[in-house]
Amino acid sequence: MESLKIIKIGGEVINNDKLLLKFIHDFSSISGRKIMVHGGGKSVSSLSHKIGIIPTMKEGRRVTDADTLMLAVMVYSGWINKRIVAGLQKHFCQAIGLCGADFNTILANKRSAVPHDYGYVGDVEQVNSNWIIQLIESGIIPVFSAITHDGKGQLLNTNADTIAASLASALVNQYETSLYLTFEHQGVLADPEEPDSLVPHLNPNGYKKLSDNGAISGGMIPKLDNGFSALQQGVNKVIITSVNGLTSQQNMHTELVLS
Amino acid sequence: MESLKIIKIGGEVINNDKLLLKFIHDFSSISGRKIMVHGGGKSVSSLSHKIGIIPTMKEGRRVTDADTLMLAVMVYSGWINKRIVAGLQKHFCQAIGLCGADFNTILANKRSAVPHDYGYVGDVEQVNSNWIIQLIESGIIPVFSAITHDGKGQLLNTNADTIAASLASALVNQYETSLYLTFEHQGVLADPEEPDSLVPHLNPNGYKKLSDNGAISGGMIPKLDNGFSALQQGVNKVIITSVNGLTSQQNMHTELVLS
Numbered sequence: 130m131e132s133l134k135i136i137k138i139g140g141e142v143i144n145n146d147k148l149l150l151k152f153i154h155d156f157s158s159i160s161g162r163k164i165m166v167h168g169g170g171k172s173v174s175s176l177s178h179k180i181g182i183i184p185t186m187k188e189g190r191r192v193t194d195a196d197t198l199m200l201a202v203m204v205y206s207g208w209i210n211k212r213i214v215a216g217l218q219k220h221f222c223q224a225i226g227l228c229g230a231d232f233n234t235i236l237a238n239k240r241s242a243v244p245h246d247y248g249y250v251g252d253v254e255q256v257n258s259n260w261i262i263q264l265i266e267s268g269i270i271p272v273f274s275a276i277t278h279d280g281k282g283q284l285l286n287t288n289a290d291t292i293a294a295s296l297a298s299a300l301v302n303q304y305e306t307s308l309y310l311t312f313e314h315q316g317v318l319a320d321p322e323e324p325d326s327l328v329p330h331l332n333p334n335g336y337k338k339l340s341d342n343g344a345i346s347g348g349m350i351p352k353l354d355n356g357f358s359a360l361q362q363g364v365n366k367v368i369i370t371s372v373n374g375l376t377s378q379q380n381m382h383t384e385l386v387l388s
Numbered sequence: 389m390e391s392l393k394i395i396k397i398g399g400e401v402i403n404n405d406k407l408l409l410k411f412i413h414d415f416s417s418i419s420g421r422k423i424m425v426h427g428g429g430k431s432v433s434s435l436s437h438k439i440g441i442i443p444t445m446k447e448g449r450r451v452t453d454a455d456t457l458m459l460a461v462m463v464y465s466g467w468i469n470k471r472i473v474a475g476l477q478k479h480f481c482q483a484i485g486l487c488g489a490d491f492n493t494i495l496a497n498k499r500s501a502v503p504h505d506y507g508y509v510g511d512v513e514q515v516n517s518n519w520i521i522q523l524i525e526s527g528i529i530p531v532f533s534a535i536t537h538d539g540k541g542q543l544l545n546t547n548a549d550t551i552a553a554s555l556a557s558a559l560v561n562q563y564e565t566s567l568y569l570t571f572e573h574q575g576v577l578a579d580p581e582e583p584d585s586l587v588p589h590l591n592p593n594g595y596k597k598l599s600d601n602g603a604i605s606g607g608m609i610p611k612l613d614n615g616f617s618a619l620q621q622g623v624n625k626v627i628i629t630s631v632n633g634l635t636s637q638q639n640m641h642t643e644l645v646l647s
Contacts, residue, residue, distance in 0.1 A: 206485075
């Protein structure tokens with residue numbers, strides 16, 4: 130079985146042009162079959178402030194009203210996605226930018242308004258992998274933005290970690306899939322104040338302890354939930370790391386394990 | 389030889405949600421192989437006013453500084469493109485949204501700053517049709533936004549009529565191509581004040597007369613230049629019409645002819 134890397138980027142690397150260009154260069158040198166998934170949260174927040182829309186967050190997830198959805202689609206599927214694709218082409222990587230509506234790749238359900246109304250937020254319902262596999266086998270790199278659709282014409286904002294984990298899980302029958310969820314740290318820290326407290330392997334018990342004592346909170350919770358869920362669905366490897374951790378020799382990261 | 393329709397939409401149909409949804413429905417019912425190309429000029433202008441960037445036009449073309457490019461990519465390749473794709477999926481049309489960077493489909497050169505500096509504006513240099521043909525033959529509808537790239541990582545704003553004409557011209561060896569450049573009128577009017585003065589067939593001599601007497605001006609000039617250029621490059625048919633003209637029984641339009 131061929132191997133496939135699904136690499137999710139977000140946060141600082143998206144907001145900083147210089148970091149993004151360096152990452153695109155590093156990503157282009159990663160060998161083998163690969164998919165990129167990106168968010169772009171801070172760009173949306175800063176742009177929405179600029180035009181007078183104040184973003185609201187609940188449990189690490191943006192509340193997406195109609196204006197915020199428009200901004201998210203513009204920034205994620207437009208500005209960030211197409212710059213990444215153009216950047217990869219510069220390095221002779223044949224890439225294609227996708228949202229879940231393209232090729233009908235990712236169908237989602239609008240999340241129930243009870244108990245909290247998150248607005249136009251979608252929970253992934255189904256990944257249609259035929260075209261994704263065909264692209265990968267043709268040497269194309271799919272670059273997914275964190276936007277899905279409901280099949281009835283409605284675009285939906287969807288957590289980028291969830292999209293990456295759903296893609297990895299949907300492709301386990303075709304590939305030995307490895308999921309890389311990157312963020313601003315080298316991995317999970319046992320003590321958020323102490324950069325040297327990196328946890329090299331984290332299992333569900335360890336996760337529970339760190340979340341009970343508050344070391345893991347906020348956006349880390351859906352990230353780790355997505356990671357463990359992917360492992361349970363047969364994903365071969367789930368790594369939490371920084372974008373530098375993807376390509377550096379030091380290779381500092383947290384690997385999620387089931388036991 | 390199979391036939392292929394390349395349909396460019398812009399203006400009012402893009403700015404008005406109700407018209408856009410109706411057009412997507414009508415477009416989904418057009419039989420045979422087809423490509424959609426869209427601009428989105430007025431959306432960019434209104435959004436750029438909102439965040440304090442004043443757009444400038446020269447000879448029907450936007451002057452694209454760095455901020456305006458960002459807006460154009462966000463609106464064209466993001467919000468408009470993905471809504472059209474999601475809308476087509478609703479009607480069970482398998483569609484994919486593309487800019488010129490995706491699959492490296494459309495390479496452009498940044499226009500020379502002499503005699504006028506148009507900023508990040510690209511003139512189409514090369515259409516790579518392999519993937520476009522593969523998509524069409526797989527029953528996929530490519531939906532192009534009016535953004536290209538230079539192959540060195542730079543996205544460029546490009547006239548949507550030019551993109552449509554370039555696609556039609558690049559595909560003449562594979563298909564009998566028909567190019568439909570739609571706009572807010574039923575076709576070319578001999579007298580802009582007189583809706584009944586529709587010109588059913590327009591040749592280069594007639595075009596010269598109408599442009600000399602001022603009946604044709606502004607954005608119509610690049611549109612017709614693109615249309616005649618496509619005909620000269622072997623495009624089978626070039627029609628200037630309204631979006632309603634595409635599907636209505638009355639079928640009012642101007643057909644460009646070479647003699």
